[in-house]
Amino acid sequence: MIDMTSDACTAKLLICPTASAIGGVLSELIIESCCMPALVARGVFTIALSGGSLPSFLQELPSYCRRTGVDPQWEKWHVLLADERCVASTDAESNLGSIQSNFTNSVPIPKYQIHGIDEELLSESAEAVASAYEAKVLRPLLEISGGMIDCIILGFGPDGHTCSLFPNHPLLKEKSRFVASIDDSPKPPPSRITLTFPVLNNLSRQIIFCGAGSSKRPVLRSIFKSTTHKMIAESTELKHCFAAKTLTVEMVDPAPYPCGMVRTAQCNDSLVWVVDADALE
């Protein structure tokens, strides 16, 4: 486990001029920095996604691939959920439902490689759903993916939550479970399952946060050190990302914001924040 109190951690911060530019930047990062290296190294690509506004940023992924002539080899993708509300995928609240309608319904990823919760367990408990997801989805995917999820794309709320990890909740201290349940989520619905910090911080090759809008400002101002003064501008080889302002930021003591507690093992390029200017300035 990474000691967040002593380890200095830098991250990449990509600032898009508008929210509509986030999809292109995100597509490029997913394909060029995560998918292609994973396919070359292991012949499989594992990607975890959350809900909220994030799935809408993925709408551009298929057209990005067509436009750039990249073959992402969809048949080798496995999509899992960074968090899910304990509802059926047909429910308007379902994160999987949103991921399907915004993204996976438009690409030929085999249905059985899009890993939702076991809906038969919904009548039992969130805990049963979480345990089954860890045992039957996450652990087998870690096995085919060299022990780490290739890419985890996360949103973050105005309260600083990410996945279904909320400020000051006991789940932030989880050390052993990879997928946990929560029945008192402050954001409805109350029952959910979520990846935990042991996965986010130790078992992910790349984490990309996305968010837009002024409601995110207080969180971003708290988790990056001196965003206005001490950021180092950098160039990038990536075309879309070049259109965004790319900075290296130092992450600071993140309490109480769970999104600021996410520290990939290497930090640096493996921890990326893609936001619009409105979210920062």
Ligand SMILES: O=C(O)[C@H](O)[C@@H](O)[C@H](O)[C@H](O)COP(=O)(O)O
């Ligand atoms: O199930 C959920 O509620 C989401 O997975 C959640 O973690 C979301 O990603 C954030 O709340 C950010 O959402 P917005 O981008 O819509 O603010």
